[in-house]
Amino acid sequence: xxxxxxxxxxxxxxxxxxxxxxxxxxxxxxxxxxxxxxxxxxxxxxxxxxxxxxxxxxxxxxxxxxxxxxxxxxxxxxxxxxxxxxxxxxxxxxxxxxxxxxxxxxxxxxxxxxxxxxxxxxxxxxxxxxxxxxxxxxxxxxxxxxxxxxxxxxxxxxxxxxxxxxxxxxxxxxxxxxxxxxxxxxxxxxxxxxxxxxxxxxxxxxxxxxxxxxxxxxxxxxxxxxxxxxxxxxxxxxxxxxxxxxxxxxxxxxxxxxxxxxxxxxxxxxxxxxxxxxxxxxxxxxxxxxxxxxxxxxxxxxxxxx
Amino acid sequence: xxxxxxxxxxxxxxxxxxxxxxxxxxxxxxxxxxxxxxxxxxxxxxxxxxxxxxxxxxxxxx
Amino acid sequence: xxxxxxxxxxxxxxxxxxxxxxxxxxxxxxxxxxxxxxxxxxxxxxxxxxxxxxxxxxxxxxxxxxxxxxxxxxxxxxxxxxxxxxxxxxxxxxxxxxxxxxxxxxxxxxxxxxxxxxxxxxxxxxxxxxxxxxxxxxxxxxxxxxxxxxxxxxxxxxxxxxxxxxxxxxxxxxxxxxxxxxxxxxxxxxxxxxxxxxxxxxxxxxxxxxxxxxxxxxxxxxxxxxxxxxxx
Numbered sequence: 107x108x109x110x111x112x113x114x115x116x117x118x119x120x121x122x123x124x125x126x127x128x129x130x131x132x133x134x135x136x137x138x139x140x141x142x143x144x145x146x147x148x149x150x151x152x153x154x155x156x157x158x159x160x161x162x163x164x165x166x167x168x169x170x171x172x173x174x175x176x177x178x179x180x181x182x183x184x185x186x187x188x189x190x191x192x193x194x195x196x197x198x199x200x201x202x203x204x205x206x207x208x209x210x211x212x213x214x215x216x217x218x219x220x221x222x223x224x225x226x227x228x229x230x231x232x233x234x235x236x237x238x239x240x241x242x243x244x245x246x247x248x249x250x251x252x253x254x255x256x257x258x259x260x261x262x263x264x265x266x267x268x269x270x271x272x273x274x275x276x277x278x279x280x281x282x283x284x285x286x287x288x289x290x291x292x293x294x295x296x297x298x299x300x301x302x303x304x305x306x307x308x309x310x311x312x313x314x315x316x317x318x319x320x321x322x323x324x325x326x327x328x329x330x331x332x333x334x335x336x337x338x339x340x341x342x343x344x345x346x347x348x349x350x351x352x353x354x355x356x357x358x359x360x361x362x363x364x365x366x367x368x369x370x371x372x373x374x375x376x377x378x379x380x381x382x383x384x385x386x387x388x389x390x391x392x393x394x395x396x397x398x399x400x401x402x403x404x405x406x407x408x409x410x411x412x
Numbered sequence: 413x414x415x416x417x418x419x420x421x422x423x424x425x426x427x428x429x430x431x432x433x434x435x436x437x438x439x440x441x442x443x444x445x446x447x448x449x450x451x452x453x454x455x456x457x458x459x460x461x462x463x464x465x466x467x468x469x470x471x472x473x474x
Numbered sequence: 475x476x477x478x479x480x481x482x483x484x485x486x487x488x489x490x491x492x493x494x495x496x497x498x499x500x501x502x503x504x505x506x507x508x509x510x511x512x513x514x515x516x517x518x519x520x521x522x523x524x525x526x527x528x529x530x531x532x533x534x535x536x537x538x539x540x541x542x543x544x545x546x547x548x549x550x551x552x553x554x555x556x557x558x559x560x561x562x563x564x565x566x567x568x569x570x571x572x573x574x575x576x577x578x579x580x581x582x583x584x585x586x587x588x589x590x591x592x593x594x595x596x597x598x599x600x601x602x603x604x605x606x607x608x609x610x611x612x613x614x615x616x617x618x619x620x621x622x623x624x625x626x627x628x629x630x631x632x633x634x635x636x637x638x639x640x641x642x643x644x645x646x647x648x649x650x651x652x653x654x655x656x657x658x659x660x661x662x663x664x665x666x667x668x669x670x671x672x673x674x675x676x677x678x679x680x681x682x683x684x685x686x687x688x689x690x691x692x693x694x695x696x697x698x699x700x701x702x703x704x705x706x
Contacts, residue, residue, distance in 0.1 A: 277672035279646035279679070316636060316668050320643045323606065327648075427523050428558050430481060434488075434527050436565035439610050440650065 108349040110403035116358050116367075117396025120389045121160075121173045123365030124153070128180050130382035133191055144195050144204045149386055150181050151208035156394045158211045159299055163401045182217050189219030196225045201235055203248055210251050226255060236260035242269035243291040250295045267296070272310060278317040283333060286321060289314075290336035293343055300398045303343045315344055322353045331360050332369045335391035342398035349403055357392070367392040487524035491532060492688035498535035499695035525554040530574040530617040531692060536582055537620070538699050543582055552579060567614045569595045570627060574617050597626030608634060609641020613656030616693050619663055621700055628663075635666035639673075646676060651684020655693035662701040 131153060133146050157174040186192055189212070195205045206229065209222045229235040230252060240248070246266040249259035259266075267273050271285060272292040281289070293314070297305045306314070318341055325334040334357055341347050361367050366381075367388040368374065374384050525532055532551060536543050543551075555576055560569045573595055600608055608630070612619075618627050631638055638660055645654035658677045661667050677694050684690040 275670045277675060278670065279643040279672070279676050281647075313670050316670065317640070317643065319605070320640045320647070323644060324647050424557070428561060430484060431523050431526050431558055432561065432564055432568045434481075434484065435529075435568045435571050435614065437614065439653075440648075 108351040108354050108403065110400055110407065112358050113349065113354055113396055113399040113403055115396075116354075116361055117393045117400065118170055119361060119365035120367060120393040120396065121170050121177075121365070123362075123389055124386070124393065125173045125177060126364070127382055127386070128177060130379070130386055131181060131185050133185060143198045144202050147192075147195060147204050147208045149390075150185055151204070151211065152387070152390055153181055154178060154208065154211035154215070155299055156390050156397075158215055159301070159394060160397050161215070162301055163397050178212070178215060178217075182212055186212075189217065189222065192219055193221045196222060200225070201229075201232075201238065203229075203235070203238070203240075206255075207248070207251060210255055214254065227257075230257045230260065241288075242266065242271070243288050243295065246270060246292060247295040250298065254298065267292070267307075272313075275309060275313040278320065281317075281321060283330070286325065286333050287336070289321075290333070290340055293340045297343045300339060300343050300394075303345065306343065306345075311345055314340060315346065318344070319348065319350065322350050326353050326356050329360065329371045330369075331357060331367055332388035332391055335367065335388060335395045338395040339391070339398055342395065342402045347399070347402045347406075349399055349406075354399070357395075361392065365389065483520050484523055484527065487520045488527045489688050491524050491528045492692045495528070495531060495534060496688050496691040496695050499538070499692065499699055502539065522550065522554050522557060525550055526558045526575075529571045530578040531696070533578050533582060534617070534692075534696060537578065538696075548579075548582070551575070555579060566595065566597070566599045567611060570597075570615055570618065574615075594625050597630050600627065600630040605634070605637035605640050606644060609638050609645065609657050610653060612638060612641075612660050613645070613653040616656035616659050616696070619656075619660045619696070619700065621663060631660050632664055635661070635664040636668060638664065639667050639671045642671070642673075642676065646680065649683070651680050651687060651690045652693070654680045655684065655690045655697070659693050659697040659700065662697045 131149050133150075134143070137143050137145075157178050160170060160174040182189060186208075189209075192205045192209055195202070205222055206226050209219065209226070212219075213223075245261060246263065246269075249261050249263045249266045252259040253263065270292045271288045293306065294300070296307075296310070297303050318337060322334065322337050322341070325337060334353060338350070338353060338357065341350065357367075362373050366373060366385045369384055369388045374381055530537075533543060533547075535541065555572065558572070560572050600611060603611065612627070612631055615627055618625065619631075638657060642654055642657040642661060645651075645657055655677070658673060658680060661671070661673050662677075667673060677697055680690065681694040685694070
């Protein structure tokens with residue numbers, strides 16, 4: 107049985123690192139147009155989504171919950187300038203879904219930016235916005251976000267799901283890294299980031315329960331910590347999580363003393379800013395996996411016979 | 413100097429040990445695996461998704 | 475003695491034998507198998523050792539198609555059984571491999587066997603093995619994967635079809651084609667293999683990727699034949 111404290115500690119340390127490095131979540135107002143102003147919004151949206159998970163699961167412990175709240179406040183007030191940066195993003199690239207995607211978790215936590223909301227309502231009406239060519243799992247995510255926003259998804263989630271790889275439960279021995287991320291992202295959107303594990307259709311849950319142990323073994327063996335972390339999130343979303351002991355121990359061992367989780371192999375060296383760009387994502391994932399995993403581990407303990 | 417019988421015995425013994433090693437192999441390291449592009453992807457942590465997507469370029473210092 | 479060159483010679487001799495068996499399986503037993511072993515592989519102890527390593531699978535076409543074994547091959551096979559009994563501390567796969575050869579001999583060429591009781595070895599080491607280990611060990615013991623078998627290794631495999639399927643996927647991902655092919659051969663015999671595995675395509679893939687190795691070709695060919703129920 108995997109030690110829940112080991113799982114929990116990964117998240118505690120990851121959050122400390124994220125708080126210490128919060129300035130890394132920085133926009134670039136005078137960006138090179140080739141790169142685009144909206145590119146650097148994505149990490150902020152991820153940060154918001156995951157901190158929302160921390161609140162929701164309610165096992166974070168006071169320090170973690172406090173850090174999550176502080177990070178969210180910092181991101182909204184400082185990085186997004188009270189949400190005004192989202193407005194600016196919307197005005198810079200009106201047809202981009204990114205401001206909407208970033209805004210939603212903040213809105214669900216009680217923050218508000220009326221102009222972004224009005225743009226969301228308008229974009230919901232536009233055929234153009236709704237039929238932008240995006241990858242199937244992203245379309246699934248956009249439909250889910252529309253629902254969570256209170257809008258009827260223009261592409262029904264079932265239809266969006268059917269275009270994904272995972273919906274067809276394909277041959278598991280073909281799953282490479284690209285497919286790995288398609289799997290994890292589909293699960294995130296199906297379950298509203300772990301909030302509703304029962305959002306997984308039964309045939310997909312069965313398929314994942316069967317083959318996830320192999321993929322976890324694979325990416326652990328390859329020391330692909332970022333993808334492993336996402337798969338541990340998927341595991342926590344299953345009807346019966348395994349909380350794979352070997353995987354969690356390897357994952358925890360890869361984490362640095364300061365809480366950073368490397369993406370692949372060892373922690374990269376270099377300028378702090380460059381390292382942040384590589385490391386913020388797997389560290390966010392580590393916090394995510396830890397929160398969900400801890401919650402499931404404690405549920406298991408509560409339900410196991412005395 | 414060993415006798416012919418002793419030498420043959422030693423040969424058979426060595427062979428048996430070798431055969432048994434072949435019949436009880438350790439597992440090799442995974443040979444693979446993904447292409448360089450996939451390895452690069454690992455550093456990007458997923459493609460084309462708005463969330464959980466590639467790390468974005470570092471803002472230039474003023 | 476130079477161990478590495480001997481090992482290379484032994485592996486080469488095993489591959490030569492495997493090539494012959496794979497051909498015979500593919501051709502449905504219409505060509506004699508094993509008749510060329512002494513000629514192709516050469517003389518001396520490498521041939522005998524290679525027969526011991528390939529084990530029961532040397533005679534697989536005869537088991538599957540009912541064709542008679544030529545006397546020279548039978549003699550060589552028997553000699554390998556006698557010359558290389560498992561040592562006292564031999565690993566379970568070594569013990570089972572030898573048992574499989576002895577049993578094949580009893581089926582095809584009944585005759586006096588020195589010190590062979592026929593009793594099954596113990597299969598306890600598989601009972602609680604993690605699925606990775608289970609599959610790896612089963613693949614090494616692929617020669618035991620035949621239809622309608624009732625020995626402890628087959629029972630161990632039948633109890634855990636999902637785990638063996640997982641091991642197959644893992645072997646493919648690691649590009650361990652020999653293990654994948656051996657696991658695939660077991661899977662063709664098991665009930666309860668998940669539909670989503672895509673075993674048939676997986677075997678074709680394994681052959682495509684690893685079929686240059688005759689051991690892979692042999693196991694994939696065996697899997698095809700045992701699925702077709704060619705056991706006589």
